[in-house]
Amino acid sequence: MSLPRILIPTRQYERKEMMVQFVGEYHLRLVLQHGLMPIMLPSMPEMMPYLEDELATAAGLLLMEGKDIDPTYYPHTAESLRWVRSTSPERDEIELKLLELALAQGIPIFGICRGSQLLNIACGGDLYTDVHNDRPERSVMHIDYDDYHNYRHGVNLVEGGRLARLYGQASIPVNSYHHQSVKTLAPRFEPLAYAEDGVLEAFHDPSADFVLGLQFHPERMQSEHPAHVAIFGEFAAAVRRYEAQSKASSS
Ligand SMILES: [Mn+2]
Numbered sequence: 001m002s003l004p005r006i007l008i009p010t011r012q013y014e015r016k017e018m019m020v021q022f023v024g025e026y027h028l029r030l031v032l033q034h035g036l037m038p039i040m041l042p043s044m045p046e047m048m049p050y051l052e053d054e055l056a057t058a059a060g061l062l063l064m065e066g067k068d069i070d071p072t073y074y075p076h077t078a079e080s081l082r083w084v085r086s087t088s089p090e091r092d093e094i095e096l097k098l099l100e101l102a103l104a105q106g107i108p109i110f111g112i113c114r115g116s117q118l119l120n121i122a123c124g125g126d127l128y129t130d131v132h133n134d135r136p137e138r139s140v141m142h143i144d145y146d147d148y149h150n151y152r153h154g155v156n157l158v159e160g161g162r163l164a165r166l167y168g169q170a171s172i173p174v175n176s177y178h179h180q181s182v183k184t185l186a187p188r189f190e191p192l193a194y195a196e197d198g199v200l201e202a203f204h205d206p207s208a209d210f211v212l213g214l215q216f217h218p219e220r221m222q223s224e225h226p227a228h229v230a231i232f233g234e235f236a237a238a239v240r241r242y243e244a245q246s247k248a249s250s251s
Contacts (some may be wrong), residue, residue: 002037003035003036003037004035004036004037004038004058004060004239004240004242005039005057005058005059005060005062006031006036006037006038006039006058006059006061006239006242007039007041007054007055007058007060007061007062007098008023008027008031008038008039008040008041008062008063008064009040009041009042009043009091009095010022010023010040010042011023011042011043011065011088011091011096011169012041012066012088012091012232014088014121017169019039021042021043021044023038023040023064024064024219025243026040026219026220026222027062027219027233030222030229030232031062031232031236033232034232034233035084035240036060036193036236036237036239038062039054039058041054041094041098041226042162043088043090043091043092043094043095044090044094045093045094046085047094048093048094048097049097050116051094051097051101052101054097055098055101055102055105055107055248059067059100059107059108059239059240059242059246060107060108060235060238060239060242061098061099061107061108061109062110062112062235062249063098063109063112063115063116063118063119064112064113064114064115064116065110065112065113065115065116065217066088066091066114067085067086067087067088067091067115067120067202068084068085068086068111068114068129069093069114069121069180070085070087070089071084071127071129072206073092073096073121073233074121074125074126074127075126075127075195076126076127077245079204080129080130080134081127081129082129082227083129083130083134083144083179084129084130085100085179085183086236090193092118094133095115095118096122097195097226098120099118099119099122100122103122103123103211104212106181106208106209106242107196107211107242108208108210108211108235108238108239109208109210109211109212110161110210110212110232110235111213111214112143112213112214112217112218112219113177113178113214113215113216113217114178115213116182116202116214116215117180117181117205117213117215118219119211119213120182120185120186120189120203121186121214122186123186123187123188123189124186124187125182125183125184125186125189126182126183126184126185127180127182127183127184128178128180128181128182128183129179129180130180131153131179131180131181131199131222132179135181135183135199137197137198138197139195139197139199140153140195140196140199141153141169142176142178142179142181142195142199143176143177143178143179144176146238148177149175149220151175151176151181152174152175152176152222153173153174153176153180153195153196154171154172154173154174154195154196155172155173155193155195155196155200155201155202155216156170156171156193156194156195156196157169157170157172157192158190158191158192158193158194159190161190161191161193162204162212163192163193163202163227164192166227166231166234167225167227168227169181172225173224174201174216174217174221175211175216175217175218175220176195176215177217181199181200181215182199182200182203182215184215184238185200185203188207189203189204189205189213190203190204190205191203192204192207192212199215200215201215202214202215202216203218207240208237209238209241210234210237210238210239211238212235214231218231218232219232
């Protein structure tokens with residue numbers, strides 16, 4: 001039995017003075033529970049020549065959280081650079097190349113947190129280098145180091161939009177672990193949710209089956225609303241449609 005494959009580029013992390021690469025189990029288990037095979041792709045330059053072939057065998061791309069994106073990839077002011085924290089240039093390069101290929105091929109893409117920010121940048125958008133300091137409007141708190149996993153702020157779901165339909169509510173509480181956020185949304189995307197301070201928290205490409213970015217983490221709130229799990233179901237359904245379509249066109 002084989003499952004449709006989705007690519008998940010790994011995060012880099014220093015453990016006992018050695019670099020390791022990993023994907024969290026929330027993502028892996030959710031993906032498996034929805035009938036997809038997670039393929040963990042090392043975020044290292046040695047992978048560059050193989051990305052096109054790896055993506056050709058996949059039917060979905062999942063980009064998750066991590067370090068700040070190198071600001072050279074988006075328009076920024078010299079002043080805003082002071083808020084940028086540590087970056088992972090090797091991962092940026094791998095993921096931006098994967099995004100370029102995936103967008104061209106029409107593969108379903110799910111970007112969470114940093115993944116959503118990268119998706120926006122790949123399509124011509126930009127970021128606040130720090131949502132609390134680089135943004136003229138006063139922000140609600142988007143990261144709480146003292147109450148990291150339990151902290152919630154409200155988001156308003158755009159009326160009639162994909163998330164409003166999925167969650168069946170006008171607003172939901174969400175977790176928040178980000179110090180950056182989308183500033184200008186790339187033209188191809190449509191907003192789906194805003195925090196109470198106007199910070200964009202979700203968007204998608206209305207002309208694609210599933211190209212979606214979330215600033216919050218549904219995988220870490222699974223018990224709080226069935227739609228936090230169902231959103232992975234929608235991704236999996238799109239992946240299966242893509243796989244069926246590409247098999248039909250190759251036979
Ligand atoms: Mn937030």
